[in-house]
Amino acid sequence: xxxxxxxxxxxxxxxxxxxxxxxxxxxxxxxxxxxxxxxxxxxxxxxxxxxxxxxxxxxxxxxxxxxxxxxxxxxxxxxxxxxxxxxxxxxxxxxxxxxxxxxxxxxxxxxxxxxxxxxxxxxxxxxxxxxxxxxxxxxxxxxxxxxxxxxxxxxxxxxxxxxxxxxxxxxxxxxxxxxxxxxxxxxxxxxxxxxxxxxxxxxxxxxxxxxxxxxxxxxxxxxxxxxxxxxxxxxxxxxxxxxxxxxxxxxxxxxxxxxxxxxxxxxxxxxxxxxxxxxxxxxxxxxxxxxxxxxxxxxxxxxxxxxxxxxxxxxxxxxxxxxxxxxxxxxxxxxxxxxxxxxxxxxxxxxxxxxxxxxxxxxxxxxxxxxx
Amino acid sequence: xxxxxxxxxxxxxxxxxxxxxxxxxxxxxxxxxxxxxxxxxxxxxxxxxxxxxxxxxxxxxxxxxxxxxxxxxxxxxxxxxxxxxxxxxxxxxxxxxxxxxxxxxxxxxxxxxxxxxxxxxxxxxxxxxxxxxxxxxxxxxxxxxxxxxxxxxxxxxxxxxxxxxxxxxxxxxxxxxxxxxxxxxxxxxxxxxxxxxxxxxxxxxxxxxxxxxxxxxxxxxxxxxxxxxxxxxxxxxxxxxxxxxxxxxxxxxxxxxxxxxx
Numbered sequence: 001x002x003x004x005x006x007x008x009x010x011x012x013x014x015x016x017x018x019x020x021x022x023x024x025x026x027x028x029x030x031x032x033x034x035x036x037x038x039x040x041x042x043x044x045x046x047x048x049x050x051x052x053x054x055x056x057x058x059x060x061x062x063x064x065x066x067x068x069x070x071x072x073x074x075x076x077x078x079x080x081x082x083x084x085x086x087x088x089x090x091x092x093x094x095x096x097x098x099x100x101x102x103x104x105x106x107x108x109x110x111x112x113x114x115x116x117x118x119x120x121x122x123x124x125x126x127x128x129x130x131x132x133x134x135x136x137x138x139x140x141x142x143x144x145x146x147x148x149x150x151x152x153x154x155x156x157x158x159x160x161x162x163x164x165x166x167x168x169x170x171x172x173x174x175x176x177x178x179x180x181x182x183x184x185x186x187x188x189x190x191x192x193x194x195x196x197x198x199x200x201x202x203x204x205x206x207x208x209x210x211x212x213x214x215x216x217x218x219x220x221x222x223x224x225x226x227x228x229x230x231x232x233x234x235x236x237x238x239x240x241x242x243x244x245x246x247x248x249x250x251x252x253x254x255x256x257x258x259x260x261x262x263x264x265x266x267x268x269x270x271x272x273x274x275x276x277x278x279x280x281x282x283x284x285x286x287x288x289x290x291x292x293x294x295x296x297x298x299x300x301x302x303x304x305x306x307x308x309x310x311x312x313x314x315x316x317x318x319x320x321x322x323x324x325x326x327x328x329x330x331x332x333x334x335x336x337x338x339x340x341x342x343x344x345x346x347x348x349x350x351x352x353x354x355x356x357x358x359x360x361x362x363x364x365x366x367x368x369x370x371x372x
Numbered sequence: 373x374x375x376x377x378x379x380x381x382x383x384x385x386x387x388x389x390x391x392x393x394x395x396x397x398x399x400x401x402x403x404x405x406x407x408x409x410x411x412x413x414x415x416x417x418x419x420x421x422x423x424x425x426x427x428x429x430x431x432x433x434x435x436x437x438x439x440x441x442x443x444x445x446x447x448x449x450x451x452x453x454x455x456x457x458x459x460x461x462x463x464x465x466x467x468x469x470x471x472x473x474x475x476x477x478x479x480x481x482x483x484x485x486x487x488x489x490x491x492x493x494x495x496x497x498x499x500x501x502x503x504x505x506x507x508x509x510x511x512x513x514x515x516x517x518x519x520x521x522x523x524x525x526x527x528x529x530x531x532x533x534x535x536x537x538x539x540x541x542x543x544x545x546x547x548x549x550x551x552x553x554x555x556x557x558x559x560x561x562x563x564x565x566x567x568x569x570x571x572x573x574x575x576x577x578x579x580x581x582x583x584x585x586x587x588x589x590x591x592x593x594x595x596x597x598x599x600x601x602x603x604x605x606x607x608x609x610x611x612x613x614x615x616x617x618x619x620x621x622x623x624x625x626x627x628x629x630x631x632x633x634x
Contacts, residue, residue: 061536081539094537098555108541155541
C-alpha cells in the first residue's frame, strides 16, 4: 500500500473541555487537545497528572464529568467502550490466559462476526507485523513480558482501529527491551498510519516516539508541541524541568526597557525579554548552552558570567558533565564537549552563557513540587 | 542418630492419629459384607446380601433417589445463587461487602440444630415439611456458603482488568462474562457445584426435622433403619456413599488446585 492511503487510516481526535471530578478531587481540569489523523501523540507527565485519566476517558473506561470527545469528527462520548472501535494496549498486557496467542488476536475479529478464513489471514498479518507469527499456538503464560506485549499490540491493531491508545506499554519491561520495542512501535506506527496516543512518564521515551507531546501537570495540559519545541521553547517552568536537564537561576529582578536582569550573590546577569504581569522571573539554562571558564579570562560580549565552584565532574566519553555550586547555593548543570579544558572538583570557575540562550520564565513552585 | 528413638515414637503417634481419624469410616467396609443380620464387629462370613437389599428394597431405593433429586436441584440452585453473589461481592467497593459476605456464610457457622429448629418452625406454618421444595430451600441455604467460598477463591486470582481489555476489543458486558470471566472462574464454579451437591446429599440434621414418611432422604433412611432395626444395609449404603463422596470431593479438590495454579 502506498504512503498516501495509509495516512487516511488514522482518525483525528478532538478532546474538548474534558473535565473529570472524583468528589472534591479534579483529575482532569478542562483539557482540550486536537490530534491530527495519523499523528503519534504522547501524553507525558508525572503520576497523577491526568494523562492516564485522559486515555481512559477516550477509551470509554471512565465517564467524563463534562466536555466532549470526537474521533474522526464524530462525538463518541455517549458510546460505551465496546462500541468505540479503539485499540488499547495496557501496561499489564491483559492477554486472556485461557486462549492461545492466535485466539487472543482473533478475539476482536470473532466478536465482529468475521468468517474463519478472513480472520486467520488478518491474525497472521498482525502477528507478522509484531514478529510473533511463530508463537500462535502458545499460551500467554509461556511467553516473556516483551513477547506478551507484542501479542497485545497485535490484538489491538488486528481489527484495524482508526485510533490506538497505549498506556505505558513498556513500563514493566527492562531498559534494553524497552528501547528496542520503542523502535518497533515507531515502525508499526509508520506502517499502519493509525493515530497513536501514547501515555508515559518517561520523557526520553516521549522524545523517541512522538510527533508531538502534550505535557500534563495536575490535571491540565501545560504545553503541546514537538520534542524540540518543548525543549527549546518551554512556556512554563514545569515543562522546562520535565523535559531534559536544566539549571534554574533566581535572584532579585530589575526590569529596564525590554530587558530583565537578576542579581545573584552580588553578580548581575541579563536575560532577554520581560515577563507580563510582574511575576517573579526565573532564568532557565540547558546544560549544553553553558560553558565553564577560568575566572581570569574575561567574558565575551553578550555573555553572562557567574562565579561558582565545581562540585562534581563526570567524564562521559563524548564529553564531560559538571555540577557547579554557585555562591547563592544553587547548582548548575553543565555539559561540555571534549575539547574544552577539563576542570576538577574544587576549582573556582566562571559559568558563562550567551544572553540569547537563556530562557526567561515565570517562577512556579508547582514545578518543583511535582518533580519529587 | 541419637534422635532415632524419638523419631520412631513420633511416627507411631502419627500413625495412631491417622488410624483414629480413618478407622470409623473404614470399619463399615468389612461390616457391609457381613453374613449375619447384625452390626457386630468384627463381622463373620462374606456376602453381598446387604448390597442386594439396597438395590431391591423400595424403601432404600426411593430414599436414594429422593436424595439424588434434592441434591441435584440444590447443586444447580446454590451454584447459580452463590456464583452471582460472589461476583457481586467481588465487585462491591462498598465497606458493606464484608458484612454481606459474613451474612451469606452464616449457615455454615450457625449450629445445624439451631437452623433446623428455625426451619422446622417456619415450615410447619407453610406446609413445607416433607416436601421436595422444603428440602431444596433448606439445603440450598446450607450449600450457598460452600459455593461462595469456592467461587470467591477463583475470583480472587481473576484479573478484572481482562474485562476492560475485552471491552476495548468490542465485547459487551455479557459477551465479556461469557467468553472471559466465566471460562476463567469455571473451575471454582465446578468445585462449588460438587461441594453443594455433597452438602445436600449427606445432610442429616435439618433433614431429620423436616422429613415425613412420604419423603425421606438417604441419610434419614439410614438413621431410622439403624436406630429401629439395626439393619446392616446401612453399612453397604455407607460404603457406597463413602466411595462416591471420596471420588466427587477429590475431583473437586483437583479442579480447584488446578485453577489456583494457572
